[in-house]
Amino acid sequence: MTTTTTDTATVSRVANVIIPVTDQDRMLGFYTEVLGLEKRADVPFGDEVPGRWIEVAPAGGETPIAICPPGPTNEAGGKDTGITLQSDDIDAYHAKLAARDVDVDAEVSRMGEPVPPLFWFRDPEGNRLMVVEAS
Secondary structure (H helix, E strand, O other): OOOOOOOOOOOOOOOOEEEEOOOHHHHHHHHHHHOOOEEEEEEEEOOOOOEEEEEEEOOOOOOOEEEEOOOOOOOOOOOEEEEEEEEOOHHHHHHHHHHOOOEEOOOOEOOOOOOOOEEEEEOOOOOEEEEEEOO
16 A cells, blocks of 8 residues: 655644643633633534533634543543643742632742743642743
């Protein structure tokens, strides 16, 4: 069997990243009202498990985060998502999240060059994300 490829058979971008969640309404509120992301999509999704396909992203951001029901072999909550958000003022953003009772690291970590200042936080379902300062 011969396979033919062309220059168009490539990956052009990351379409989205997915965090499986149990309570979509609560998580939508957290990601938009607490973190400050904007809602990009909120449409019915799935036949067997009623839910919605919800996408959130920073204003002007290219790759959204989908907060969706877990798939048939996945569970919601407690994930180390591997998602890193960026802030122009990490100290102010850390203080803002702490003031909003978000489960954030006690301090911003400063390891020195080339690692930017960063901290971790957990969403209401225990999913872990990182914030780094823009360089």
